Amino acid sequence: MLLNHKYIAEDKEADMENITLIGMPGAGKSTVGIVLAKVLGYDFIDSDLLIQKEEGKLLWQIMRDEGIAGFNQIEERVNSQINVTHSVIATGGSVIYGPKAMEHLRSISTVVYLKVNYRTLRRRLGDLNKRGVVLKPGQSLSDLYQERTPLYEQYAHRIVSVGGKNVQQSVEEIINALSDSSAVDTRGQ
C-alpha cells in the first residue's frame, strides 16, 4: 500500500521523507508533484510560490526588478531555507544554478530529476519569454537544455524519464524509482 510505502530505508535522506523534483521548465514538476504528494499522503510545496510569498512579488516582477542574477540569488536563498518533513518539493527549473540550495535539498530530501526529451519540452513550453524562463541574452531552449542537463544529472539521487508519460504514469515511475535501491545516486554520496 502506497501510504505505508518505505523507500531506500537505509538512506539518510529518506528519514526526512521529503522528495524534491528538479528538471526543465515544463517537465511537470508542479503538475506531477502535487499528484505525487496526494498519492503518498505528503504535503506539497512549490518553491516558485515560496519565492513569490517571501518577496511579495510575482516571479516576472522579481526578474524585471532584480535581473536574472538577482532572481537566482533569491531563488538560492529561499530554497536553502526550506525546512519541511513529509513533503514533495517542486522546485523552479533554475534552482540548479544555486549550489548551496542544491546541497541543502540533497541533505533534506531525495532529489528526483524529471527528465523530458527536448521535442516534448519544446511542444509543452510555447513562448519561453511569456513563461519567464531564466535565459541569458541570445540563449535558445536547445542551448538551455544542453547547459542544464548535466547539472540536473549531477544533483539527482534518481533520474526518471517522464517524456512520453501522462501524470499518473509519471507518479508511478517516480514511486518505482524511489523503491529501487539499485538506482541510488551513482556519485556514491
Ligand SMILES: Nc1ncnc2c1ncn2[C@@H]1O[C@H](COP(=O)(O)OP(=O)(O)O)[C@@H](O)[C@H]1O
Ligand atoms: N504528461 C504530462 N505530465 C506533466 N505535464 C504535462 C503532461 N502533458 C502535458 N503537460 C503540461 O505541461 C506543463 C507542465 O508544466 P508544469 O507542471 O508547470 O512544469 P514545471 O513545474 O516542471 O515547469 C503543464 O502545462 C501541463 O499541463
Ligand SMILES: O=C(O)C1=C[C@@H](OP(=O)(O)O)[C@@H](O)[C@H](O)C1
Ligand atoms: O527554469 C527556469 O528558468 C524557471 C522556471 C520556473 O519554474 P518551473 O520550472 O516550475 O516552470 C520559475 O522558477 C522561473 O520562471 C524560472
Ligand SMILES: [Mg+2]
Ligand atoms: Mg513549476
